[in-house]
Amino acid sequence: xxxxxxxxxxxxxxxxxxxxxxxxxxxxxxxxxxxxxxxxxxxxxxxxxxxxxxxxxxxxxxxxxxxxxxxxxxxxxxxxxxxxxxxxxxxxxxxxxxxxxxxxxxxxxxxxxxxxxxxxxxxxxxxxxxxxxxxxxxxxxxxxxxxxxxxxxxxxxxxxxxxxxxxxxxxxxxxxxxxxxxxxxxxxxxxxxxxxxxxxxxxxxxxxxxxxxxxxxxxxxxxxxxxxxxxxxxxxxxxxxxxxxxxxxxxxxxxxxxxxx
DNA sequence: ATGTCTCCTAAGAGGAGA
Numbered sequence: 001x002x003x004x005x006x007x008x009x010x011x012x013x014x015x016x017x018x019x020x021x022x023x024x025x026x027x028x029x030x031x032x033x034x035x036x037x038x039x040x041x042x043x044x045x046x047x048x049x050x051x052x053x054x055x056x057x058x059x060x061x062x063x064x065x066x067x068x069x070x071x072x073x074x075x076x077x078x079x080x081x082x083x084x085x086x087x088x089x090x091x092x093x094x095x096x097x098x099x100x101x102x103x104x105x106x107x108x109x110x111x112x113x114x115x116x117x118x119x120x121x122x123x124x125x126x127x128x129x130x131x132x133x134x135x136x137x138x139x140x141x142x143x144x145x146x147x148x149x150x151x152x153x154x155x156x157x158x159x160x161x162x163x164x165x166x167x168x169x170x171x172x173x174x175x176x177x178x179x180x181x182x183x184x185x186x187x188x189x190x191x192x193x194x195x196x197x198x199x200x201x202x203x204x205x206x207x208x209x210x211x212x213x214x215x216x217x218x219x220x221x222x223x224x225x226x227x228x229x230x231x232x233x234x235x236x237x238x239x240x241x242x243x244x245x246x247x248x249x250x251x252x253x254x255x256x257x258x259x260x261x
Numbered sequence: 262a263t264g265t266c267t268c269c270t271a272a273g274a275g276g277a278g279a
Contacts, residue, residue, distance in 0.1 A: 203263095
């Protein structure tokens with residue numbers, strides 16, 4: 001069973017890519033970010049025709065997250081409970097006994113921006129939310145665009161990016177605090193090639209030159225990590241015509257020992 | 262290297278966000 005995440009930078013523009021990817025990879029769940037549309041404009045019919053259900057938290061023009069799943073997501077929760085935010089960045093649901101949360105973390109813009117202060121506040125709220133979720137759900141998966149490159153090896157040019165937004169010490173610290181809750185970066189559970197990234201700028205031929213950052217992550221609880229068998233980034237959709245600037249990331253899991261969980 | 266893409270408003274380009 002495969003679970004994946006993808007910042008599609010507009011679901012309406014990227015729908016053909018998403019449908020092709022679902023058909024090829026048949027994930028149990030695909031966590032989407034940056035829908036850039038209201039739920040009323042979400043392509044439910046096309047997703048359902050592909051054999052999938054959709055739980056959507058949308059808004060006009062910006063942000064927006066969804067859970068695309070082979071079985072209906074149960075106990076769907078939108079947003080971070082207790083954290084008032086007009087921006088639709090979080091949706092949670094349960095599939096096959098796994099609590100799955102799709103997250104689109106704030107970008108931050110620059111270290112001096114008000115958006116950066118919001119990013120750190122938002123991360124503090126996410127931290128407390130995930131702490132509570134881990135107490136309730138043995139098997140938890142939190143996947144999406146974190147807008148943080150956790151280590152220098154996740155950056156094509158760590159010298160140029162040192163201290164910049166997405167790579168700053170404060171951002172890396174809050175990401176590390178998520179791991180300290182008992183979450184594991186599924187990408188690092190297995191040997192990976194060097195210079196694997198998940199996002200490349202649209203400009204300057206960044207993808208062809210592999211000038212990228214690994215800012216999309218699929219974090220899993222330690223219990224879930226026990227049955228994680230593979231993980232990675234699928235670069236193929238980034239090479240298509242009219243691509244998202246992000247590539248899908250994924251992890252694979254062996255069958256649950258407790259099918260009723 | 263102010264480089265690209267997507268959205269919006271509002272009626273043609275320009276701004277926001279990434």
